[in-house]
Amino acid sequence: MEEGIVYESQYDDKDYERLLQDLIKYFQLDVTGYKQHRVRRRIDILMKKYSYKTYSDYMKDLRNDPKKWDEFLDKLTINVTEFFRNPEKWEYLQKNILPMLMKENSSAFKAWSAGCSSGEEPYTLSIVFEEMRARNASILAADLDKFVLAKAQEGIYEERSAINMSSELKDRYFTKLADGKLQVKQLLKSRIKFKQLNLLTDPFEKNFDLIICRNVVIYFDNDAKEGLYKKFADALRPNGVLFVGSTERIFNYREIGLKTIAPFFYQKEK
DSSP states (O other), X not given: OOTTXXXXXXXXXXXXXXXXXXXXXXXXXXXXXXXXXXHHHHHHHHHHHTTOSOHHHHHHXXXXXXXXXXXXXXXXXXXXXXXXXXXXXXXXIIIIIHHXXXXXXOSSOEEEEETOTTTHHHHHHHHHHHHTTOTTOXXXXXXXXXXXXXXXXXXXXXXXXXXXXXXHHHXXXXXXXXXXXXXXXXXXXXXXXXXXXXXXXXXXXXXEEEEEEOSSGGGBOHHHHHHHXXXXXXXXXXXXXXXXXXXXXXXXXXXXXXXXXXXXXXXXXX
16 A cells, blocks of 8 residues: 555455456456555445455456456546646647647657547647647557547547637537537547557557656556656657646656656657
C-alpha cells in the first residue's frame, strides 16, 4: 500500500497478491504500478457485488466468463474528461507550442494522446489541427480500456462534454442528433488511429512530435510514474514536447533528457 493511505480489505492479503500475479500470468495485465488502495477498493466492490469469498474464486470466473472480465477491466479504469479541458492550456498549445514544433516538421507531424479515454482529448487536438490547417498531422489515441475506445471511435457525446467550446466550433465539427447529443464529424476522425495499449507494460512507437498525457499518471505509484515519463521521453523526437496535466509535475525531468519550456510543457533536449 502507498505510504499515508491505508485501505482495510476484508479479504486475504496473500490471496490478493496471487490475484495480481494471475492477472499478469493469464491476461498480461500488470496493475502493480497503479496505486494499490484504488485498485483493491475497486476489485473489492466487484467481489462484494457477486458475493465472492476469495480473490482466487473471483479469478476462476474472470478466466472463464468474458463478461465478468470486461466488467473488471472497465471498473479499474478512470474515464472522466471533456473537450478542451483546461482551455487556457489548449490555447497556449495552439498559439505557442504547435507553431514552434511545426516549423521543424510540417510534412508528417506525429502526435499521441496517451490515455485518451472516451476520445474528447484526441478530438480536441484534431480540432486544433483543423483550425491550424495542419493537413499532414496524425494522431495516435491509445487507452487500456476497450470500452472507452469503442465509445471514442463512435464519437457521440453529451452536450455537456463541449462546455468549453464555442458555438462556432460545435457547429463546424459536430452534428447535433435528434436526442440532443453531439456526433463528431468524419473530418476529425480521419486523422486519428485508435489503439488499445497498456502504458506501463507495452512498447511505445518512436519519434513523436507531441505526446499528451494529462490526468493519467496520478493513478500510478511513484516508481511507475518515473518509468512512464522516461518511456515518454524516449518516444519523443529531439525537440518534441510532452504536455502533462495541471496537477502533474516531472521532478526528475533533467535526468530523462527533458527541459521545461512552460508550465506543464516539457521539451526533449537535442
